[in-house]
Amino acid sequence: MKKILLIIAIVSILIACQKEAGKGGTSSIIGKVITYELSHFDVPGTNQRIDTLGYYYHADEEVYIIYGDEDNYYDDSYETSFDGSFRFENLRKGRYTVFIYSDCESDTTGLTVINQSNPVYAQQLASTIWKSDCVDGDVVVKMDIEITENNQQYNLGDITRFKIESNL
Template identity: 35%
Template structure:
């Protein structure tokens, strides 16, 4: 008597193998917007390399996996089960209330064997004003007056004179330097943004004569750095007795 059991078992194994579901995959990109520390002037947008990216369940927000973005901001999660998920990363808090905040994607669904492309996530980072490549340099001349305040004694290079730099709408100066022996000065490694460079000079009347007032006046130069490698050169003349 013949038996067909081995053949039936073979058919069952093939059927089970053929019905096995492949897990889903999630992928996307993280970009980083670099601002000044006030988060007012955008410096550049670049891929967020080596960022921690989290995959969590949409309902409970329980983290189920973590990935690291590559040099170009790309990340991926494999072997993801069917379900509803969100992806999030941590970013600097632009309101500066907290040190960092979570930036999350919209909710999405993962199905077996499907690849989900998540919309680009943007993180934010603030940097100091000396984290750039721009420069503001200049030269200052000094007019020396006689005690009467209107006769010029001589004109020379302004040596060892304090020069101040203000960034944005800051109320006081951010950097102070001094002129060299030849009257020159330089502020280097500046980020993009609006600046005020100023020096102090003796007060003058409407005719340009020195008044001898105790309080000096600030000679200001308003400068906008709009390119990361911009070089600006300014000149000024200050007066003294």
């Protein structure tokens, strides 16, 4: 009976000592933020199109991280370096969400109208800047990642954001 109680106590201690996602580990998440500057022309009957004015790795862009999957409040942020890169260090095993904000427009009823006359252009808008979850001109671009090993660097690659320069 004492052995069973001892085994239960040891198992309980081990379970209680499991750490959640967050700081205090040895792994890192890296990536880059790339921005595409766009202009689009929505006048029916004309040359409806999206033009890419330029793209660049975005310096001084705020990147946010959420530890775990318990809530939607960010736990830390990092301002990208001159080359658009970011790095969250000293992370433990667990789930993380990294996100940024991108420009958007929410006129999805207009998108339906455009889709009837120019479905290719409507698809271009839907895949870039017209988002149903657009709030006050911003939409969240997020990436979920799970750190499964210590002493590892996880590369998210490029995270794309859009900057709307003009809407004619």
